[in-house]
C-alpha cells in the first residue's frame with residue numbers, strides 16, 4: 471500500500487520541520503550557553519554560598535537540563551522525520567503501517583505513529 475503524500479504537502483511538512491529544527495537549534499544553543507555560564511566559577515568571592523540561592527540555582531540548572539533533553543529529543547525526531555520525507559516513508563505509522571492522520575501531522579510533523587498507536591503505547 472503506497473499512500474504517498476502529494477509533493478505539495480510534503481514540501482509543507484519539510485518546511486515546517488526545517489523551521490522547527492532551526493528554532494530548536496537556536497534554543498539549544500542558547501540553553502547550552504546559559505548552562506556554560508552558570509557552570510563557570512563565580513570567582514572573586516570567598517563567601518559561602520547561601521543554601522537557598524544554591525538550591526534555586528540547582529533547580530534552575532535541572533530545569534535547563536530537562537529542557538535541553540527535550541529539545542535534543544525533538545531535534546532528533548524532526549531530523550528523522552526529514553529523512554523519512556526523503557525516503558518516502560513519511561506519514562506512515564511505524565507501528566501499524568497505516569497513514570497518519572493529516573491533522574496529527576500538521577500538529578506533530580515528526581510523529582512516528584498514528585493517534586491510535588500513540589495512545590496504545592502511552
Ligand SMILES: [Zn+2]
Pocket residue numbers: 563564565566567568583584585586587588
Ligand atoms: Zn498506527
